[in-house]
Amino acid sequence: xxxxxxxxxxxxxxxxxxxxxxxxxxxxxxxxxxxxxxxxxxxxxxxxxxxxxxxxxxxxxxxxxxxxxxxxxxxxxxxxxxxxxxxxxxxxxxxxxxxxxxxxxxxxxxxxxxxxxxxxxxxxxxxxxxxxxxxxxxxxxxxxxxxxxxxxxxxxxxxxxxxxxxxxxxxxxxxxxxxxxxxxxxxxxxxxxxxxxxxxxxxxxxxxxxxxxxxxxxxxxxxxxxxxxxxxxxxxxxxxxxxxxxxxxxxxxxxxxxxxxxxxxxxxxxxxxxxxxxxxxxxxxxxxxxxxxxxxxxxxxxxxxxxxxxxxxxxxxxxxxxxxxxxxxxxxxxxxxxxxxxxxxxxxxxxxxxxxxxxxxxxxxxxxxxxxxxxxxxxxxxxxxxxxxxxxxxxxxxxxxxxxxxxxxxxxxxxxxxxxxx
Numbered sequence: 251x252x253x254x255x256x257x258x259x260x261x262x263x264x265x266x267x268x269x270x271x272x273x274x275x276x277x278x279x280x281x282x283x284x285x286x287x288x289x290x291x292x293x294x295x296x297x298x299x300x301x302x303x304x305x306x307x308x309x310x311x312x313x314x315x316x317x318x319x320x321x322x323x324x325x326x327x328x329x330x331x332x333x334x335x336x337x338x339x340x341x342x343x344x345x346x347x348x349x350x351x352x353x354x355x356x357x358x359x360x361x362x363x364x365x366x367x368x369x370x371x372x373x374x375x376x377x378x379x380x381x382x383x384x385x386x387x388x389x390x391x392x393x394x395x396x397x398x399x400x401x402x403x404x405x406x407x408x409x410x411x412x413x414x415x416x417x418x419x420x421x422x423x424x425x426x427x428x429x430x431x432x433x434x435x436x437x438x439x440x441x442x443x444x445x446x447x448x449x450x451x452x453x454x455x456x457x458x459x460x461x462x463x464x465x466x467x468x469x470x471x472x473x474x475x476x477x478x479x480x481x482x483x484x485x486x487x488x489x490x491x492x493x494x495x496x497x498x499x500x501x502x503x504x505x506x507x508x509x510x511x512x513x514x515x516x517x518x519x520x521x522x523x524x525x526x527x528x529x530x531x532x533x534x535x536x537x538x539x540x541x542x543x544x545x546x547x548x549x550x551x552x553x554x555x556x557x558x559x560x561x562x563x564x565x566x567x568x569x570x571x572x573x574x575x576x577x578x579x580x581x582x583x584x585x586x587x588x589x590x591x592x593x594x595x596x597x598x599x600x601x602x603x604x605x606x607x608x609x610x611x612x613x614x615x616x617x618x619x620x621x622x623x624x625x626x627x628x629x630x631x632x633x634x635x636x637x638x639x640x641x642x643x644x645x646x647x648x649x650x651x652x653x654x655x656x657x658x659x660x661x662x663x664x665x666x667x668x669x670x671x672x
Contacts, residue, residue, distance in 0.1 A: 304388070306380035306381060306382045306386065306623075307335065307380065307381045307386065307387045307388075308378040308379070308380055308381075309333040309334070309335045309378060309379055309380075309381050309402070310333065310377065310378050311331050311332075311333055311372075311375055311376070311377050311378065311379075311404075312331060312332055312333065312334060313329040313330075313331045313372060314329055314330050314331060314332070314432055314433060314436050315329070316432075317329055317330055317428075317429070317432040317433075317436070320428055320431070320432050321416075321423075321425055321428050322425055322428035322429045322431065322432035322433075323423045323425050323428075323429070324365075324370055324371050324372055324406035324407065324423065324425075324429075325355075325361055325364055325365045325370035325371065325406060325407060325408060325422055325423055325424070326365040326370055326371040326373070326421075326422075326423070327421075327423050328371050328372040328373055328406075329372055330372065330403075330404065330406060330429040330432065330433060331372045331375060331404045331406075332401050332402060332403045332404060332433060332437075333378075333379050333381070333401065333402045333404075334399065334400070334401045334437075334440070335381055335385075335387060335399070335400050335401075336399055337397055337398045337399035337400070338397050339397050340397060341395070341396070341397030341398040341399070342397075342399075343441075343444050343445055343446045343447070344395075344397075344398040344399065344445065344446065344447040344448070345398060345399045345400075345401070345437070345441075345442045345445045345447070345448045345449070346384065346385070346395050346398045346399070346400045346401065346448075346449045346451060347401045347403060347437070347448070347449070347450050347451065347467075348384065348385060348400070348401065348402045348403065348451045348452060348453070348456070348621075349403050349405065349411065349450070349451065349452030349453075349456030349457075349459045349460055349463075350402060350403060350404050350405040350452070350453070350456050351405060351452065351453040351454025351455040351456040351457065351483070351618065352369045352405045352454070352455055352456075353369070353408070353454070353455055354408050354409055354410065354455060354501070354502075354505045355370075355408035355409075355505070355508075356501045356502070356503075356504030356505045356508060357504055357508065358417065358420045358422070358508070360408075361408055361420070361422050361424075361508070362420060362422065364408055365422070368404075368406070369405060369406060369408065370406050370407075370408060371406060372404065372406060375404055375406075379402060381400060381402070382621065382622065382623040382626075383620050383621045383622055383623050383625070383626035383627070384400075384451060384620045384621065384626055384640070384643075385400045385402060385621070386623065386626075386627075387400075391623055391626075391627055391628075392626070392627060392640065393627065393640065393644065394640065394643070394644035394647065394648065395449070395644075398447075398449075399441065399442070401437060403433050405455065405456060405459075406429070407423075407424060407425060407426030407429055407509075408424070408426070408505070408509070409424060409426045409505050409506075409509040409511055410426065410455050410456070410458045410459040410462060410529075411426040411427065411429060411430040411459045411462070411463065412426050412427055412430075412459070412462055412463075412509070412511045412514045412515070413425065413426040413427060413505075413508075413509025413510060413511050413514075414426070414427045414428060414509070414510055414511075414513065414514060415508075415509055415510035424508070424509035424510065426509070427514045430459075430463055430466075434467075434470060438470065442470075445471060445475055446474075446475060446476065447475065447476045447477075448467070448471060448475060448476070448477045448478075449477075449478055449479070449480060449647060450463065450464060450467040450477075450478075450479045450480070451479070451480040451481075451482065451620065452480070452481060452482065452484060453482045453483055453484070453618040453620060453621050454482075454483045454484060454552065454617065454618055455484075456482075456484070457481040457482045457483050457484020457485070457618075458481070458484040458486060458529075458531060459484075460479050460480060460481045460484060461479070461481050461484055461531050461534055461535060461538065461542070462514075462515070462516075462534070464479035464538050464540045464542055465516075465538060465539055465540050467479065467540070468539070468540040477540060477541075478540065478541040478542070478543065478646075478647055479538075479540055479541070479542045479543070480542070480543045480545065480620070480643060481531070481542065481543070481544050481545065481546075482545045482546070482618055482619060482620040482621070483545070483546055483547065483550060483552070483616075483617045483618045483619070484531060484544075484546070485531050485532070485544055485546045485550075485594060485597065485598070486498060486530060486531060486553065486557070487530070487532060487553065487557075487590070487593055487594060487597060488527070488530045488532065488533075489553070489557060489558060489590060489593055491557065491558050491559065491560065491563040492558060492559045492563050492564055492569060492586065493562075493563035493564070495563060497556075497557055497558075497560050497562065497563055498553075498556075498557040499526060499530075502526050502529045502530070503526045505529065506525045506526050506529050507525075511525065511529065512525040512528075515528040515529065516528065516534060516537065518537040519533055519534055519537065531597075532597035532598075535597075535598070535601045536600045536601050541606040541607060541608070541646075542601075542607050542608075543607065543608035543609070543610070543643055543646050543647075543653070544598060544601070544607075544608070544609050544610075544611070545610045545611075545619060545620060545639060545643070546594065546610075546611055547611075547612055547613075547614040547615065547616040547617065547619065548590075548591040548594055548595075548611055548612065548613045548614070548657065548659075548660070549576065549587050549590070549591065549613065549614065549615045549660060550616070550617055551615050551616060551617045551669050552617045553590070554573060554587065554590075554615070555573050558586070558587075558590060559572070559573055569583065573671070574670065574671040575670045575671070576615045576660075576668060576670075584660070587660070588659060588660070591613070591659060591660075594611065595611070595656065598611070602654055605652060608642070608643070608646035608652075608653040608654070609653065609654045609655055609656060610634060610639055610642045610643070610653065610655045611655070611656045611657060612632050612634055612639075612655075612657045612663060612666065613657040613658060613659055613660045613661075613662065613663045613666070614632060614657075614663060614666035614667065614668055615666070615668040615669055616632075616666065616667060616668060616669055617669065619632065619639055619667075620639065620643070622667075624667055625639060625667050626638075626639055626640050627639070627640035627641075630665070631665070631667075632663070632665045632666055632667060633665045634655040634656070634657050634663075635655065637655065642655055
């Protein structure tokens with residue numbers, strides 16, 4: 251693991267140099283690099299150190315054999331894959347599917363680059379992954395889902411499991427929708443067909459995917475099966491950046507067009523809005539029939555860094571210190587971030603009125619809080635009204651109480667595990 255971290259940090263430095271050249275060239279590939287590099291960025295980030303924890307469960311990689319016959323392949327044509335840890339006892343017939351995140355690719359150039367990483371090829375995927383947070387097998391770390399069948403579906407298509415196109419000239423397979431279908435078919439054969447309870451979850455680009463595929467997931471099961479969905483850090487907003495442009499919209503437009511995503515977007519949205527708008531969760535969530543829980547930091551670090559104040563929108567670097575450490579933000583920058591939080595609250599207004607849906611919007615500078623043990627369930631985990639994220643999700647899933655937890659604005663929450671980039 252240490253050797254892998256050294257390698258990733260080396261790659262981060264290498265692509266930092268490449269990123270400068272891309273900014274000067276004005277390419278929107280910069281947002282792809284920012285998202286792809288998020289795991290590297292977070293490896294250089296710190297938050298309040300949690301107490302020493304036992305070693306996490308390590309789960310091996312399973313290639314989905316026969317998926318290629320269905321055209322369900324990664325960007326480079328390799329087989330898609332997942333990690334599965336079997337449930338036991340009372341959780342033997344309960345299934346949790348976690349969709350991996352890792353950004354998007356919006357141009358031929360960025361997708362060709364992605365083929366050389368674990369985000370575009372199973373050749374480069376880790377052979378084992380730690381299962382922590384919502385995937386943990388320990389009851390004291392994951393009290394409600396520890397003994398379920400837990401799956402992490404790897405992400406190697408670059409369009410939140412929603413594209414369907416083959417670019418022969420570039421030798422790129424945009425087969426996210428087919429990967430989704432092949433994975434679900436495979437898992438049904440592995441026992442998910444007998445599920446009495448199921449939860450589709452995902453982080454970041456996987457959180458967007460859990461929204462896009464939520465009703466499809468519901469339709470896999472009989473009505474007697476309890477099915478819900480969770481989107482963690484997937485509420486990407488169609489927001490104006492610090493230069494007055496829409497960086498994320500411009501990038502999403504490339505993803506939707508290049509990977510032919512339109513035909514797989516919900517018709518409830520495409521019948522009234524353009525395809526790019528229908529890739530934004532804010533235009534989808536009100537029409538999802540299946541119960542959905544939205545977990546998001548109001549000051550999501552990825553959106554701050556790559557959507558609100560990317561280098562292309564801030565060429566002078568006036569936001570650099572603020573992006574690395576929120577404590578360095580000046581008053582006007584804080585106000586800009588407060589406006590972003592208000593946009594997020596506006597986006598979930600109608601969604602929150604439905605009793606079946608759940609919310610946990612904390613005023614933290616974080617990203618993907620269900621996968622990290624220190625933010626999911628620990629002695630000092632983030633809380634809203636004295637309730638942790640794991641407790642809130644569990645209460646909502648098992649219908650113990652309604653959960654509509656919206657934090658007060660920054661800086662009121664002292665329980666945050668804010669990411670600080672060095």
